[in-house]
Amino acid sequence: MIALIRYTFATVLHTQRYLAPFLLFMGLMGVLTVNGSGPLAPAYASSAGALFVCSTWLTIALMSLDDPPQRAIVVITAGGRPLTVLLAAIGTALLSCLVLMVFGLLFPLWMGDYVVTTVDLLVGLEAQLTCALIGIAIGVLCSRLVFRRQGYGLVAALALVMGALFVKGMPPVNRLFTLMSTTSDAEELLAPAGIMLAISVVILAMFTAATQFVAGRRE
Template sequence: MIALIRYRLAELGHSQRYLPPVLLHIGLLAVFYSDGAGPALPGHAVTAAALLVVSGWLTIALVDVEDVVQRTVTRAHAGSVHRMLSGTVLSVLCCAGGLAVLSTAWSQVASGFAHLATDLAIGLLGHLVCAVFGIAVALPCSGLVIRRTGYSVIAAAALLTITLLAEWLPLAHPLLLALSSSSAPPHLLVQSTLTAAGALIASTVLVAIRVTRRT
């Protein structure tokens, strides 16, 4: 699996498709923390929401690096559709994890190292949970399921927006709302983490079934 992740990361790096979302996120951090940092958790709510979108963008970018023929070769070397998708998901998680660490570290530096370690840990977890939601939502919108780029972008934009803003859907919105109000109770963190993990597993399995049926 490690070799597969390295291969997928190399593909993403060589294609340079990671540059727009990553530079967008870094630009947001630079602007958002340009005048110093306010309270830790509300700031993390903003950058975690941005990371959700960036993670979804990276997921579609990585999937669509390969055409149908290349994807078939990768699947053959991986051994199964599930392993191929797992490698893709873990590769994006590596990128998102790096951006999550960067986001929390940037807020700490901008605050003059005034934020509590507890707030930083909660913020880091919030970023990772949002990144997982972004991957889970974007994977079914990628070229593995939706072949036309325009439809893929529209579907991903709609689902990511719903994930971020829909109060009636307990995905990322409750966590982001809690962070923005400087209140993130442990039960909500656990619930959001488990929900994100379940959504990612379900998304990966459903996409794997879809790809298998197509071939």
Template sequence: MIALVGYMFTVLLLSQRYLTPLLLFLGLVAVLTSSDTGPLTATYASVAGALLPCSVWLTVTLIGLEDHAHRSIVVVSAGSHLRVLLATVGTAAMWCLLLMAAGLVLPLMFGAHTLGLADLALGIAAQLICAFTGMAIGLVCSRLVFRRQGYALILALVLLAAVLLGKGVSPVNIMLTHLQSASDSADALAPTAALLAVTAGFLAAAVAMTQAITRRKA
């Protein structure tokens, strides 16, 4: 599994197709946090929101790097579709972790903040919520599920709008709304961690659904 993740990470790195979501994320963080002096709860909520579309983009891009024939060879070498799918999720998570590291540090450079352990933990949890949600959307809107990418793009946009605007329903919307008005990271940490567990379940469900569809098409 480690070798498979390393292979996929290298393929995406050499393709340079990670650059667009990376530059989009850095640009959004710079715009949203430049000269910011407010509480880090709201700042990290903005950073997490910026990570959401970028994680979708990275996941879809990673799955779309190889054509059907090449992916079939990778599946045979790996031993199963599930191993390849899990390696894909692991690779997407690694790229999201790199973006998350930048998302934790850049607001401290662009604005005036005092970082505490609770702020750091909250920033990680908030970004993981959006990363897991984005990866789940990316999986169900990938070429593994949709052969016509035009339909996949429309669905991805609809799902992004739903998770961002679904008041009281979407964990992402609940988290962003709560953090924008919260003033203390320690108080916001427990409910954010609960939402993180929910989004981890969403990602697991997206993996299971994608695997079922992939096996049926195989």
């Protein structure tokens, strides 16, 4: 698994497919979190939203690094275990998002005027991790393994992202953002944010299983 993650990191760095989603993340952070004040939760909702979009795009890019013949070679090299290759790509996306999460936690503090508590940081961490996991889940489901024509995969990803962001009350993303924008006490957000995080883990597991099922039938 570690060797596969290193291979995926090396490939994505060589192809520079990480640049566009990373630049988008930085641009959204600069627009959404500059010169803020008051409760930290809305600022962290903005950084989590930026990470959500970035993680979706980054995961689709990671899943599309290898064309079918190259993927077949990677699977054989991994001992004929396509699920291991898929999990390695997911692990690479998650590790990349963890790096961005540090920036997402600290950048609003640098650019704004906030009173920071440990609880605020925990809520921000939960929110960003939730959005990263959902973004990865959408990226996996809309990847080349499921949609051979990338245009269809892009349309599906946009639809899922828009639905997760804007369908009122939709857990975990829209529901989480609604809570963070309407609740000023960070301690009251800890438990609901934890529930949304648990839901995102379940969704990622379901989407991964669905992707592996479709890819397995095709391969």
